[in-house]
Structures are given as structure tokens and as C-alpha cells.
Amino acid sequence: MKFFIDTANLEQIKEAQDLGILDGVTTNPSLMAKEGIKGDENIKNHYKTICEIVEGDVSAEVISTDFKGMIKEGEILAALHPQITIKIPMIKDGIKAIKYFSEKGFNTNCTLVFSIGQALLAAKAGATYVSPFIGRLDDISANGVELVRQIVDMYNYYGYGTQVLAASIRHTQHIIQCAEVGADVITAPLSAIVGLLKHPLTDSGLKTFLADYKKLNG
Numbered sequence: 594m595k596f597f598i599d600t601a602n603l604e605q606i607k608e609a610q611d612l613g614i615l616d617g618v619t620t621n622p623s624l625m626a627k628e629g630i631k632g633d634e635n636i637k638n639h640y641k642t643i644c645e646i647v648e649g650d651v652s653a654e655v656i657s658t659d660f661k662g663m664i665k666e667g668e669i670l671a672a673l674h675p676q677i678t679i680k681i682p683m684i685k686d687g688i689k690a691i692k693y694f695s696e697k698g699f700n701t702n703c704t705l706v707f708s709i710g711q712a713l714l715a716a717k718a719g720a721t722y723v724s725p726f727i728g729r730l731d732d733i734s735a736n737g738v739e740l741v742r743q744i745v746d747m748y749n750y751y752g753y754g755t756q757v758l759a760a761s762i763r764h765t766q767h768i769i770q771c772a773e774v775g776a777d778v779i780t781a782p783l784s785a786i787v788g789l790l791k792h793p794l795t796d797s798g799l800k801t802f803l804a805d806y807k808k809l810n811g
């Protein structure tokens with residue numbers, strides 16, 4: 594399973610990259626705004642900086658909601674760096690844009706996916722990634738991880754090449770559950786990723802080992 598970090602914060606991206614387990618980055622307009630990145634040129638430069646920090650795919654989201662606008666914007670984003678994946682929302686013109694870009698050989702990430710039917714359309718349009726938002730589904734008392742399982746099963750049944758990128762991950766347990774149902778990729782905040790490290794028995798076990806070593810070796 595690939596690990597992406599879901600942030601536009603450069604320090605957090607560097608920290609995840611330093612861990613040696615990072616496969617890519619996802620961003621969205623809200624995450625860029627959170628970092629105070631505004632203005633087209635600053636946004637483009639920020640994407641380029643992220644691409645220089647990490648080795649894998651970096652999702653950059655279009656703002657347009659019409660086909661022509663998405664194509665124009667997507668081409669500009671893709672030209673910034675070979676690692677850019679064009680992130681496109683799951684709307685009618687978005688599906689057309691994904692089809693267009695997949696035929697041209699560009700990587701795409703179909704975002705804001707909340708149903709199995711939407712995931713089916715994304716795969717048929719040739720999306721590289723489909724992003725079911727599991728936390729936001731859980732927020733409305735639906736079952737986000739169950740949707741990931743259904744999409745994985747359907748894609749395996751039909752042999753679709755689209756990778757299931759579980760998004761809107763809120764905590765460590767979400768990552769574990771996504772691994773159990775066979776997600777290809779998770780994108781998560783740094784806190785959820787480093788949360789996987791933690792276990793009280795590891796901490797107490799290490800404390801004992803070090804104390805025993807000290808007893809004999811001073």
C-alpha cells in the first residue's frame with residue numbers, strides 16, 4: 594500500500610519524506626489556503642517546491658468546473674513538473690476531462706468521490722486514482738471504509754487499472770482499516786501516519802532493555 598501525505602505544509606511533507614516511507618502528496622484548495630498560499634504564481638511555485646521534496650506523485654487540483662477550463666488549467670499544472678497528477682472533481686465535466694487527460698497519457702486523481710457509482714465512472718474514464726473521502730462519509734453516519742472495500746472489490750472483479758486512493762483519513766485506525774480492505778493508496782495527515790508507530794508495550798519494552806543494559810554496562 595502506498596502512503597501519501599495529505600497536506601500543503603512543507604515542514605510536514607519533509608518530516609514524512611525523512612521517515613523514508615512516503616510515496617506522494619495530495620493537496621486541495623483548502624489545504625493550500627490553510628498554509629496561506631495565494632495567487633496563481635505562488636500556488637504554482639508551491640507545487641514545484643513540493644515536487645522537489647518528494648519523489649512520488651503530487652496531486653494538484655483544478656479550480657474550474659467546466660470542461661474547457663479544466664483542460665486549460667490541468668495542462669498548466671501538468672507542465673509544472675513531471676510528478677504532478679491533475680486532481681479533478683467528480684462532476685460531469687470532470688469525467689470528460691479525466692477521459693481527455695487519460696487519453697493524452699496524463700495522470701489524474703478523481704476527487705470528491707462518495708459512492709460506488711461515481712467510482713465506476715472514474716474507472717471507465719481512465720482515472721489513475723479515485724479518491725473516496727472516508728472521513729466525510731463517517732461524519733454523516735455512513736461507512737467510509739466500507740465504500741473503499743466495495744470499490745476495491747469492483748475494480749478487482751472487472752480488472753480496472755484505477756488505483757483506490759483512500760482520502761479524508763482522520764486517524765491511524767482509518768489507515769489500518771484501509772490496509773485490511775486492500776486500498777492501493779492512503780492519503781493521511783502526518784499525525785495519523787506517525788500514529789502507526791505508537792504502542793505502549795514498545796515504549797515500556799525499550800525502557801526495560803535500556804535499563805538492563807545500563808545495569809551491566811554502567
Ligand code: E4P
Nearest residue numbers: 599619620621729760761762
Ligand atoms: C484528498 O485528496 C483530500 O485532500 C482530503 O483527503 C480531504 O480530507 P478532509 O475531509 O479531511 O478535508
